[in-house]
Amino acid sequence: MKKYNNFINISLLALFTVFFIACQDEDQTFGEILAPTNIVVVPEIAGQDSANPNGDGSGMVTFTATADNALSYKYSFGAAQQNAPSGVTTFTFSDLGVNTYTVVVVAYGVGGVSTSTTIEVDVLATYSPPADLLATLVGDGSKTWRIKSEQNAHFGLGPVGGTVQAEWYQAGPEEKSATGMYDDRYIFNADGTFTHITNSTNDDPTVDVTGTVFGRDPLINELGPHNETPNGADIENYPYQDYSESWVITAPGGIETINLTGLGFIGYYTGGNHKYELFQRTEQPPNELVLRTTDGNNEFDWWFIITSEEEGASNDFQSIYNNLVWQDEFDVNGAPDPEKWTYDLGTGDNGWGNQELQTYTNNPENIIIEDGMLKITAKANGSGYTSARIKTEGLYEFTYGRIEARAKLPATAGTWPAMWMLGADYITNPWPACGEIDYMEHVGNDLNTIHGTLHYPGMSAGNADGNSTTVDTATSEFHDYSVEWTPDVIKILVDGEVYHTVINSDSLPFNSNFFLILNMAIGGTFGGDVDPAFTEETLEIEYIRVYQ
Structure with missing residues (x-):
């Protein structure tokens, strides 16, 4: 593995430096090189009593190694190996049932001299990942994953334990294009190895293992020394370089989780336990996953959207709802x-809550x-405006x-058409606690920009x-505006x-x-100034349909 090779290279350089200086000044003295x-x-086996x-049954074991004159440690779990500078590491064994595993631990001293020992542990594993999840991750053996850079919130952060995807910060499409993240590729091999290609664009015509990655300062120092100047906290x-680790799926607390060994990571290096919870895994699209991991400072949860479709590939949406019910x-x-x-009807309270100018009739x-x-036609009416708002409240919920819905939108400055939904309990559970889903909003002061928005407590x-x-x-042609609303997303x-x-969860009002x-509203906090020449x-809405 690359990280071990880097250690060897650094160790050899240190020995060469010692030798060179010794030749220059024979009066220098050094301590003993002791194994x-x-x-x-x-x-420490998780749940052992x-x-x-x-x-x-989780298969998780935390190992702590100590030794005299040791500077670093390395663990070998068969094909999987993990560096552990502090001597502490966690590994998940996945073979079902109770199995005896042989673990080799190597302690390294000054100059790279080493001593090893072997222990055995008996560990119970009871979780077997579902076949469809394994098929999704592995595919036919050549499946590669990447950060879905073209989608909003493909990378972001929120509070530890939060359930709102990237609640505090969401990277916009291609926002991090100059960081070394988007050309990375991740492969979950069927043999349990995880391959991280750090630059997918330089392997033609021959494989080039060099590349760059993106991470949190100073946590990324765990990968080794570097000369890059921080950009804020990045x-x-x-x-x-490209490297390999191992991967295994567990489900602590019922949450499917990808566990990477060693210093393996996805997207942005955050240290921590290198475990990525599968926060969203729905039938559609089967090539997209939402991951969450907690950083090594226990400061933030970091969110990633990964996809197995290459950039520019077709990404036709497939709904899970196809039965027309209304x-x-x-x-x-x-x-x-x-x-x-x-x-x-009427002007509502404070212009329907948004300082809107119209009276609904x-x-x-x-x-x-x-x-x-x-x-729905908005008209200038003396010193004011009239328009209309209809709803299915009490009739269809x-x-x-x-x-x-298929619609053509107005173009005049100050118009604010909307197609949206409101939580039916809004009277006893006032907004925003009741929730609001706006699947089409448009303002004439920003022509042809379509907004999709969810409102709920805190957002x-x-x-x-x-x-x-x-x-x-x-504003000149009809288009389809829609929302797919499921328990998950x-x-x-x-x-x-x-x-x-937006990831749906029990903590949200959806x-x-x-x-x-x-x-169609006129003016207000979002509609803005109305064209003085407005008449x-x-x-125009051709239809609206609900499928379940």
């Missing part, structure tokens, strides 16, 4: 169907179905599904959990392309009934 002695290795002498483009095709002229829709001049589509209003994408013909899309993803809302503008 380590009295090696003691103590294994009188009732469980071989542990709790070390970018740290020179590092729809309005807007094919009957007149007012909206009263069995499906009701109205919000149910007048045909503001809302009507004609020509096979719903038309549901939990989870795929919601699709609401100007600090909401959202992203945006550009649709060049949003919420994905917001335009024309079948995902541009924002696991109970919501209802649909369609409206009227129309939001």
Whole structure:
């Protein structure tokens, strides 16, 4: 492994330096080069007690080695090897049942001289990873993974133990392109070895093991000395060669976890226990995983989205919901169907909470179905504006599904059309605790920028959990706006392309009934200044459908 080779190289350089200086000044004296002695290795099997002498079935063992005159240690677990400068390391044994394992421990002293010892441990392992997970990670033997750099929140951080993906910081698409992270590739081999290629672009026509990586200062110093100047708390483009470690899947507390041996890591070096929890593993897409790991300072949880699709590959979205359960095709002229829709009327409290300028009505001049589509029209009305807002509250409320709407958006400055959903318990559980899912918002002051946003406690209003994408013909052509809402994940899309993803969990308010809302606001905190020449503008919606 590379890290051991680096140690040998450093040791040989140190010996050469000692020899050279000795030749220059024979009066110099040095201490004795002593081989380590009295090696003691103590294994601590997770969950071991009188009732469980071989542990709790996790297969996890923490080893602590000590020796006189030792500077560093190395463990050998058969094919897997781990360097342990402090003598402490953790390894997970995965063979099912109780098995006896032979562990070799090498203690290194001054000048690289070494002494070794061997111990045996009896360890119980009861967890067997599901076949579909192994197939996802390994594939046909040539599957490689990468950081999904083109997606928002592909890298980020949050509080330790947090359940909101990258709650405190989310890297935007390609934001870290100059750090040495995006050209890395990761291979989970079927034989249990983990290969980290540190530069996937320099192996043509022959393999070149050199590359660079990205990590946290000073934790990345665990990889060895370097000369890179920190950029804030980051070390970018740290020179590092391809290497191999081992990987195994466990499920402590029922959470599927990738365990890497030694100093193996994914994406950004954070030290710690080198365990990556599979925070999201859904059927679609099968080539994408969301990982979470805690850094060695126990300061942050770090989040990564990895994919096995290469950049530029097709990434067609596949919904898990395909049964049409509710729809309005807007094919009957007149007012909206009263069995499906009701109205919000008036100016609301403080302009519907956003200092909006419009008064909502149910007048045909503001809302009507004609020509096979719903038309919501905002009009200038003397010193004010009128518009419309309809909702399915009390008529159709549901939990989870795929919601699709096809629409053409207004273009005038000050317009603010939205297609969204609100938690049905908002009266007894006031916003943002009830939750809000905005799967299409657009403002005329920022033409063709489509916003997808979730509001919930800690992430609401100007600090909401959202992203945006550009649709060049949003105001001149019809496009599909949709959201895939599952117990595990919420994905917001335009024309079948995902541009924002939020991990759902029991701690978020997105696991109970919501209802649909369609409206067009004027001005307000998001709509901004209204064009002084504004007379009227129309939001046209061809249909809205719910699949479960």
